[in-house]
Amino acid sequence: MRTVVDLTHCQGYAQCVFLAPKVFQLHGEEGLLYAPAVPDDQAERVRQAAAACPVQAILLGEEVSVDGR
Amino acid sequence: MAGDLRDGRIVIIGASLAGLRAAEALREEGFTGSLTVVGDEPHPPYDRPPLSKQVLLGLVAADSTGLPMRRDPDAEWRLGVRATGLDPLGKRVLLADGESVPYDRVLITTGTRARPWPKAEEAALDGVFTLRTREDAGGLAERLAAGPRRVLVIGGGFTGSEIASACRERGLDVTVAERGPAPLVGALGGTLSKLAAVMQRNHGVDLRTGVTVTTLRGDGSGRFSGAELSDGSRVEADVCVVALGAVRNVEWLADSGLAAGPRGIACDAGCRAFNMYGIVTDDIFVAGDVSRFPHPLFGYQMLSLEHWGNAVEQAEVAAHNMVNPGPLRRPHLALPTFWSTQFGLNIKSVGVPTFSDHVVIAQGSLEARRLAMVYGYQGRVTAAVTVDMAKSLDYYRHLIETAAPFPPPPGAADRAIAADIPVPSDVPDPKGLSHGPTVALTGYLPDRRLTVVQPRG
Numbered sequence: 001m002r003t004v005v006d007l008t009h010c011q012g013y014a015q016c017v018f019l020a021p022k023v024f025q026l027h028g029e030e031g032l033l034y035a036p037a038v039p040d041d042q043a044e045r046v047r048q049a050a051a052a053c054p055v056q057a058i059l060l061g062e063e064v065s066v067d068g069r
Numbered sequence: 070m071a072g073d074l075r076d077g078r079i080v081i082i083g084a085s086l087a088g089l090r091a092a093e094a095l096r097e098e099g100f101t102g103s104l105t106v107v108g109d110e111p112h113p114p115y116d117r118p119p120l121s122k123q124v125l126l127g128l129v130a131a132d133s134t135g136l137p138m139r140r141d142p143d144a145e146w147r148l149g150v151r152a153t154g155l156d157p158l159g160k161r162v163l164l165a166d167g168e169s170v171p172y173d174r175v176l177i178t179t180g181t182r183a184r185p186w187p188k189a190e191e192a193a194l195d196g197v198f199t200l201r202t203r204e205d206a207g208g209l210a211e212r213l214a215a216g217p218r219r220v221l222v223i224g225g226g227f228t229g230s231e232i233a234s235a236c237r238e239r240g241l242d243v244t245v246a247e248r249g250p251a252p253l254v255g256a257l258g259g260t261l262s263k264l265a266a267v268m269q270r271n272h273g274v275d276l277r278t279g280v281t282v283t284t285l286r287g288d289g290s291g292r293f294s295g296a297e298l299s300d301g302s303r304v305e306a307d308v309c310v311v312a313l314g315a316v317r318n319v320e321w322l323a324d325s326g327l328a329a330g331p332r333g334i335a336c337d338a339g340c341r342a343f344n345m346y347g348i349v350t351d352d353i354f355v356a357g358d359v360s361r362f363p364h365p366l367f368g369y370q371m372l373s374l375e376h377w378g379n380a381v382e383q384a385e386v387a388a389h390n391m392v393n394p395g396p397l398r399r400p401h402l403a404l405p406t407f408w409s410t411q412f413g414l415n416i417k418s419v420g421v422p423t424f425s426d427h428v429v430i431a432q433g434s435l436e437a438r439r440l441a442m443v444y445g446y447q448g449r450v451t452a453a454v455t456v457d458m459a460k461s462l463d464y465y466r467h468l469i470e471t472a473a474p475f476p477p478p479p480g481a482a483d484r485a486i487a488a489d490i491p492v493p494s495d496v497p498d499p500k501g502l503s504h505g506p507t508v509a510l511t512g513y514l515p516d517r518r519l520t521v522v523q524p525r526g
C-alpha cells in the first residue's frame with residue numbers, strides 16, 4: 001500500500017502521528033513527513049489515520065502496476 | 070452529445086501527478102472509452118515533494134514514493150517512451166519509437182524539468198546534480214550519506230533551501246549561493262526572505278547572496294571539487310546541486326501550432342489549449358506545471374505554477390471538461406496553494422504573493438518564527454503566507470477569495486493580531502535571481518517586467 005498526504009490541506013493536527021507513528025512524523029512544530037511506502041504491518045494503523053484525519057488529507061491506494069502492455 | 074464525450078479515445082501525455090489524477094478523474098466522470106497514458110520516465114507515477122525532504126534526509130528510499138491510485142483508471146500505460154510531436158489535424162500523438170497514437174481528445178501534462186547548469190562539460194562532472202526525478206534524488210541521497218566535506222547548492226529557491234536544510238540536518242557543511250539578495254525572495258518578497266536568510270545562517274548554512282557561481286571545477290579526473298564565485302571567492306566542495314528552477318517541457322510541441330513557450334502552454338480557464346493565434350482548441354487540454362492559465366482573482370493574469378495542489382485540481386477540472394459539453398464545463402479557479410518544510414519550519418502560502426505591492430504581519434512575529442503575513446495589491450488582499458501557523462491559512466484564503474480590503478481589518482477576537490504597519494512587498498525582478506520563481510505572473514502589469522519570448526531560429 002502507498003500513501004500520499006495532501007500537504008496543501010493538512011493542518012498539522014497530528015492525529016495521524018498518534019495513530020501510526022511509524023509512518024507519519026512531525027518535523028518541527030507542524031511540518032509532516034511520512035513514509036509513502038506503507039509497511040504491511042502498518043497498513044491497518046494507516047487506514048485508521050486516514051479515517052481520523054480531520055481534513056481528509058491522507059490518500060491510500062496501490063501504486064500503478066504496469067502489465068507490460 | 071454527452072454520451073459521445075464519455076466514449077472515444079483519450080490520450081494523456083505525461084505520467085506523473087497531473088496525468089494520474091486526470092486518468093482517475095476521467096473514469097470517475099464516467100468516461101468509458103479507451104485511455105492511453107504516455108510517459109517518458111520508465112516508472113509509474115511517483116510523488117516529487119518527498120524527494121527533497123524525506124529522501125534527502127535518508128528517511129525513505131528514492132524509489133518508494135510511488136503515488137497511490139484512488140481507483141484503477143484502466144489505462145494503457147506506455148512508459149519509457151517520449152512523445153515527440155502532436156499532429157492536431159491528423160489527431161495523433163507521435164512517439165519516439167516511431168509509432169503514433171490516434172486520439173479524439175488529448176491532455177498534455179508534461180510538467181517541467183530541472184534547469185541544467187549552462188556549461189555542459191561542467192555539469193557532467195561527477196558529483197554535480199540537479200533534483201527533479203527519482204534517479205536524481207537517489208544519486209544525491211547516496212552522496213549525502215557518504216559524508217561529503219561540503220555541499221554547494223546553487224540557487225536559493227524552495228528546492229535549494231530544502232536541500233540545504235536536509236544537508237544541515239545530516240550534519241553536512243553546506244554553502245548556498247544565490248544571486249538575489251536573500252533565499253526565497255522571488256516567491257515571498259523582501260520581508261520573509263530576510264527571515265529565510267536568518268534561518269539558514271542560524272542553522273549553520275554558509276549563505277552567500279548577491280553572488281553568482283561562475284565556474285565549476287573538476288579535480289582532473291572528472292570529479293567535482295569546487296566552484297568559483299563572481300566575488301572572486303572559491304568554495305571547496307565534493308557535491309554540487311544546481312537548483313536554478315524549472316524548464317517547461319514544451320519543446321516537443323514546437324511544430325504543433327500550440328501557444329507553447331518558456332512559461333508553459335497557454336490555456337483557458339477550462340484547461341483548453343490555445344493555438345499560437347490565440348484561438349482556443351476544443352480537443353487539446355492542458356494541466357499541471359506545464360500549463361499557463363488566466364485567473365480572475367489576479368487580474369486575469371496568466372499564471373504559471375509549480376505547485377502540487379494545482380496539478381491535482383487542474384487535472385480534475387480538465388478531466389471533467391474533457392467529457393462534458395460546453396455549458397456543463399467548469400472553470401479552474403482554485404487559489405494557488407503551496408507548502409514547504411525546511412529548517413524545522415512549515416511554510417504555507419495561499420494566493421499569489423508576487424501579485425502584491427505591500428505586506429503586513431497579521432499574526433505572530435518574525436522574532437517568534439511563527440507568523441501570518443498578508444500580501445496586498447492596490448488595496449486588496451491577494452495572498453498570505455504562514456510560518457508554523459497552518460491553521461490560520463483558511464481564514465486568509467477566505468479574505469483573498471472575497472477580495473477583502475488590504476490591510477485586513479483586525480480579525481476575530483480569538484486572533485492575536487499584531488499591530489503592524491504595511492511595508493512594501495519588495496518582490497524583485499526574477500531576472501536578478503538564481504532561482505526561478507515557482508509562481509510566475511506572465512501577463513501584463515504595468516509595473517512588472519514581462520517575459521520576452523525570442524522567436525527561435
Ligand SMILES: Cc1cc2nc3c(=O)[nH]c(=O)nc-3n(C[C@H](O)[C@H](O)[C@H](O)COP(=O)(O)OP(=O)(O)OC[C@H]3O[C@@H](n4cnc5c(N)ncnc54)[C@H](O)[C@@H]3O)c2cc1C
Pocket residue numbers: 082083084085086087088107108109110116117118119120121150151152153178179180181182200201202228318321356357358359374375376377378380406407408409410
Ligand atoms: C524536489 C521537488 C520538491 C517539490 N516540493 C514541493 C512542495 O513542497 N510543495 C509543492 O506544492 N510542490 C512541490 N513540488 C512541485 C510538484 O512536485 C509539482 O508541482 C508536480 O510534480 C507537478 O506535476 P505534473 O504532473 O504537472 O508535472 P511533472 O511532475 O513534472 O510530470 C511531468 C511528467 O511528464 C513527463 N514528460 C515530459 N515530457 C514528455 C514527453 N514529451 N513525452 C512523455 N512524457 C513526458 C516527465 O518526464 C514527467 O514524468 C516539488 C517538486 C520537486 C521536483
Ligand code: SF4
Pocket residue numbers: 005009010011012013014015016017024032052053054055056057058
Ligand atoms: S491528521 Fe491530517 S491534518 Fe493532521 S497532520 Fe495528519 S494529515 Fe495532517
